Amino acid sequence: MMRFKAFTQKVGVLFLIGIFFAITPLIGAGANQWGTKVQEALDALKIDGDPIDGEDLYDICAACHLPTAWGDPAGTFPQLAGQHATVLIKQIADIRAGNRDNPTMFPFAIQIEGAQDLADVSAYIQTLEMNPNPITGPGGPSFILSNLRKDVSPYSLDTVEKKVGKEVFKKLKTLEEQEFKTKADFMVKLKSLLTPAELEKNRADILTHADWTTDLNLGKKLYEKNCVECHGDHGQGSYKDYYPVIAGQTYLYLVRQFNWIKIGKRRNANPDMVKQINGFSQLDMRSVVDYAGRFKMQEGDWKKIKVDDDDDF
Ligand code: HEC
Ligand code: HEC
Structure with a gap:
């Protein structure tokens, strides 16, 4: 409650900060910020986090990363469970400092009030188990026209639409989210939807987008x-x-x-x-x-950060 009140009071300032980051995306772009130069991260790494306080803080994070901290299957929100505390601290501090662009999370990341909070929330996340059945890739041939994936490839469906034109795109849309396990099956489907001329003209663009095969x-x-x-x-x-x-x-x-x-x-x-x-x-x-x-973590891979009150856990 206290935190929420503090947050609402800060909203005006946050708004200005938001605008600052929105209009000055290029300021930090030249300087490569790798390494932990963010003072807050360095401070947080020296503090013993308190997972109990961290659990309260994690409430705002759970809305996106889920209470399990497994993230969502579409990969919009990453799994945080199982991540090294040092990495969590560095990434959150980088996001807060504007060294890593994350407009979705930024307004929430800045609710964290400093090094102690950073250490606490990371200590809490360390108490959570990883997803035992993580979402893996196709592990072989995969042809799919998916909008979910528009973020993850330079070949978004919007780009496809521009390339193939409205008429052809309308036909293609009926294939959205259908996965084909071979290129041959995918081609059969395309042939049934498009005229030979349409297919010939757009084949390369469509395949570039739809081919999610891995080896x-x-x-x-x-x-x-x-x-x-x-x-x-x-x-x-x-x-x-x-x-x-x-x-x-x-x-x-x-x-x-x-x-x-x-x-x-x-x-x-x-x-x-x-x-x-x-x-x-x-x-x-x-x-x-x-x-x-597809790798599995093994015993001894983690170095648990020291926490204040592990007796309570
Ligand atoms: C020289 C060391 C180095 C090498 C080599 C390297 N990485 Fe990385 N990788 C990093 C670091 C450090 C980060 C985190 C960067 C940051 O601080 O944002 C990272 C981040 C990532 C991420 C994002 C993880 C996340 O949770 O957001 C992926 C995925 C990744 N690496 C995959 C790979 C793969 C696959 C390879 C091999 C083809 C590779 N990396 C080679 C150091 C390396
Ligand atoms: C509004 C949704 C949202 C909220 C709330 C949110 N996050 Fe995130 N977070 C994201 C998104 C989206 C990404 C991935 C951004 C990207 O793809 O680069 C992310 C990335 C991260 C990463 C980087 C993970 C990695 O592997 O590099 C960490 C760490 C993280 N969030 C921690 C937190 C913590 C801690 C909180 C609570 C204080 C929080 N997030 C709240 C949306 C959110």
Whole structure:
């Protein structure tokens, strides 16, 4: 209640801050903010978090990340359960400081009142178990025209509509969300909907968007060559170095973040990772995160941050 009141009093200020961030998105864009330069994060890491206070704070987070902290299956909201506390603290602090764009969460992230709150909410999240049945990728051929995925690929349905024109798009829309496990089945369906001329003209654009195939063997190869060094041999990340756990994270969230890191939209990304994945194709990207998301965390992967009152837990 207290916090809520404090929040409503701050709304005016928040609004101005919101405008500031809305109109000055380029200020921080040049400077790469990787590393934990945000003082608040450094302070929070020194504090023993209190999961009881953290649980109260988590109420506002649960609206999006869910009470389980498993996020949503479409990957709009990431799973937070199982993430290293250092990563949680760094990411929340980066979001608060405007180093990582998250307009959806920003107004809520700034309700956190400082280092102690940051430590508390992260301590609470650490008490939550990961989703035992995480949402993985297709693990093979997959052809689907999906609007849910417009965020995660440069080839959104809106782009398809512009490319193929209204008439053809209207026919294609009847396929929305239907998944085909082979390209042949997908083509049969397309042939039944479009005239031969329409198909011929738009085939490449449609396939570019609809092809969500992943190749787990390719993913394994790419992972071992390019990711182990930082994210660990089974996606466990690193508490010490702020490398996120990617094992068990929702597939579509991973795809989106990976795309954003590659194109520089996630500004707080590690520059070495950006270099590492520079030559990746869309198939490479989907395959490597489909592979990585299937890893399971193991005993000893976590270093639990010390909490004030673990006796109460
Ligand atoms: C209005 C919805 C919303 C609320 C409320 C919200 N978040 Fe988020 N959060 C998001 C979205 C959306 C993302 C992913 C943004 C992206 O794709 O980059 C996110 C990302 C995160 C991340 C980064 C995860 C990662 O793997 O990098 C953390 C940590 C996080 N949220 C913690 C919190 C905490 C703690 C709270 C409560 C104080 C909270 N969020 C409240 C929407 C929300
Ligand atoms: C040089 C170390 C490094 C390498 C190599 C690297 N990463 Fe990362 N990765 C990071 C760091 C650090 C972050 C978090 C960046 C930040 O602070 O926002 C990250 C973030 C991510 C995220 C977003 C996670 C989240 O919760 O939001 C994904 C997905 C990811 N990496 C996948 C990969 C994959 C797959 C590879 C191999 C192809 C890879 N990374 C290679 C260091 C690395």
